[in-house]
Amino acid sequence: xxxxxxxxxxxxxxxxxxxxxxxxxxxxxxxxxxxxxxxxxxxxxxxxxxxxxxxxxxxxxxxxxxxxxxxxxxxxxxxxxxxxxxxxxxxxxxxxxxxxxxxxxxxxxxxxxxxxxxxxxx
Amino acid sequence: xxxxxxxxxxxxxxxxxxxxxxxxxxxxxxxxxxxxxxxxxxxxxxxxxxxxxxxxxxxxxxxxxxxxxxxxxxxxxxxxxxxxxxxxxxxxxxxxxxxxxxxxxxxxxx
Numbered sequence: 001x002x003x004x005x006x007x008x009x010x011x012x013x014x015x016x017x018x019x020x021x022x023x024x025x026x027x028x029x030x031x032x033x034x035x036x037x038x039x040x041x042x043x044x045x046x047x048x049x050x051x052x053x054x055x056x057x058x059x060x061x062x063x064x065x066x067x068x069x070x071x072x073x074x075x076x077x078x079x080x081x082x083x084x085x086x087x088x089x090x091x092x093x094x095x096x097x098x099x100x101x102x103x104x105x106x107x108x109x110x111x112x113x114x115x116x117x118x119x120x121x122x
Numbered sequence: 123x124x125x126x127x128x129x130x131x132x133x134x135x136x137x138x139x140x141x142x143x144x145x146x147x148x149x150x151x152x153x154x155x156x157x158x159x160x161x162x163x164x165x166x167x168x169x170x171x172x173x174x175x176x177x178x179x180x181x182x183x184x185x186x187x188x189x190x191x192x193x194x195x196x197x198x199x200x201x202x203x204x205x206x207x208x209x210x211x212x213x214x215x216x217x218x219x220x221x222x223x224x225x226x227x228x229x230x231x232x
Contacts, residue, residue, distance in 0.1 A: 004166075037221075046124045047159075047167075047210055049221035062220045101172065106214040107221045108157035110178060112166040 002027040004097050004113035012091075012120050018084040022097030022113060030055045030075040035100035037109060038071065038082045040093040048093075052105040053080055060105035087120045094118075125150060126211055126224035133230040134201050142196040142227045144211030150222055154214040156194040158187055161208045161226075170209075171196065198229075206231050 008020035022036070029036060037052035051061035053071045061069050065084070073080040084091060094117050098109035127145040134140040144156065158171040169178050171187035174194065186197040194211055211224040 039223075046225035047212070047223040049223070052221075063218060064220070096167065098167075101169075105221075106154075107212055108155075108169055108172045109159075109167075109212075110169045110172070112168070114164070114166045 002099065002111045004099065004111060006095060006097050006113045006116040008116060008118070010117055010119060012087055012118060013122050014088055014120055015086055018082070018087050018091060018118055018120070020082045020095055020097075020116065020118070021079050022081070023079045024099075025078070028075075029073065029078050029080065033103055035060070035103060035105040036073065036080045037098050037100050037105070037107075039096045039098055039109065039112075041096070041115070042090070042093040049107075050082065050084075050095075052100050054103065054105070089120050092118065092120045124225040125215060125218070125222040126213070128209075128211060128224035128227045130225070131228045131230065133232055135232050136201050136203060138201050139197065139199045140201060140229065141198075142209050142211075142229070144194040144196070144224050146192050146194075146213065146222075148192060149217035150192075150213050150215040151189065151194055152192045153216060156187065156189050156211055156213045158185075158194075158196045159210045159212065160205075161210065162206075163208070167210070201231050203231050205229060 035052040038050040053059040070083040094115040099111040161167040174189040175187040
């Protein structure tokens with residue numbers, strides 16, 4: 001059974017870089033049938049797609065966040081990671097990692113982690 | 123402001139049927155597949171519907187999806203208290219080149 005688990009600091013200071021890792025178990029990230037993505041949910045708001053990555057390292061980003069986002073993949077350790085730079089309070093959110101059902105980076109997401117709350121505050 | 127528009131809340135009694143709408147445009151819903159997710163706060167979101175009307179393995183047929191033009195609808199029949207959750211629609215937006223979601227609808231089973 002595929003499982004995804006987010007990990008990383010729960011508190012980040014304004015202007016610093018948010019870094020999270022998604023560890024995949026029960027399946028290999030090294031597959032040509034799926035992208036792997038990040039989605040966030042600010043408090044009281046809806047879902048926002050951040051970006052997705054293929055096992056080769058090819059990534060697709062939300063244009064609204066592209067200038068600040070980097071997603072990387074580590075197939076040897078079966079995880080992928082998110083870096084979001086120059087964070088502000090508006091980046092406070094629950095961050096989810098998820099598996100994209102297809103190899104197009106367009107969704108849908110068929111397996112999700114439980115999410116991790118990241119608060120941006122000094 | 124979400125790209126896709128959903129009602130903030132819907133409610134119905136146990137055993138009844140409810141529908142949740144998702145409104146978009148020609149750059150998203152009309153020309154791309156729609157998916158639906160169920161989310162209980164504190165848990166992992168669950169994919170309910172993909173490719174407009176298909177159910178992943180394990181999703182009961184009480185859940186159904188449909189699409190017409192720039193709108194999509196999630197239907198839930200035989201409501202149970204365990205169906206109380208937030209529901210989100212999602213699709214690809216060809217103009218934005220991004221996956222987009224609705225703002226979510228909170229379902230209350232009275």
